[in-house]
Amino acid sequence: MQKITTFLTYDQQAEEAAKLYVGLFEDAEITNTTYYKEGMPVPAGRVMSVEFRLAGQEYVALNGGPHFRFAEGMSLFVSCQDQAEIDRLWVALTADGGQPGQCGWLKDRFGVSWQLIPHNLRQLLSSPDPDRARRKMAAMLQMHKIDIAALEQA
Template sequence: MQKITTFLTFNDKAEEAATLYTSLFKDSRITKVTRYPEGTPMPAGTVMTVEFELAGQKYVALNGGPHFTFTEGFSLSVGCADQAEIDYLWEHLTANGGAPGDCGWLKDPFGVSWQINPVNMSQLLSGTDPAQSQRKMAAMMQMHKIDIAALEQA
């Protein structure tokens, strides 16, 4: 049983976000949707929470109103197996209002920050030659989406 669950609070797009996220990762699904009852701060019948799993991990998304926002101080980090997975996630998470960031970071259309990096990122950036490690780090600092081949060549 998972002891800690990530809880994401959206203005009013919790269900849309969960639907996008679960469409992108294997072993993912929406498990429960609850709605606001009468007499609450949000309109009765609108989505209150969405419980979902991404790659087997549990999350909860809440529609809490416009005073809740996301910052870059919180991100979801994904270790990708290869460039194709990086490209796929980057394309889908930056579409429809998402925005690329630097060094493998992006914001999705809902304002959530993601880090989309190869699972072996630390190995790609390190090595026994300090000059090569500096070149790799300098190359990464110029990237938005991580380019594995370019890091390997640096």
């Protein structure tokens, strides 16, 4: 068991979110689902929490009610291997009401913030030529989804 687990609280979409996320990553699975019981503040039989794993990292999703909201100060950072992975995840996570952000950030349809970042971003942004390094950073700051080829050319 890992010492620290990311705990995500949704209104009523914990199971839907967990299924989406597990479908996007290899080495991902739902490991446990618990249900509200009689006498609890939510009708018996509804999903209370879903435990799941993404790429070896454990998460818990809870249906806690409408007063819980996600904030952009917390995001799930994904180190992507290539443009194809960035594109695939971007499309899936912005679908059905997700919102693109700037510099590789987005919010999924549940309000969770994600960063889809090339694994070699430091290298992509660096250059021994300070002007080129500034151009690369300026190019990235104009992007929503990161475009690796555009950064390489800047």
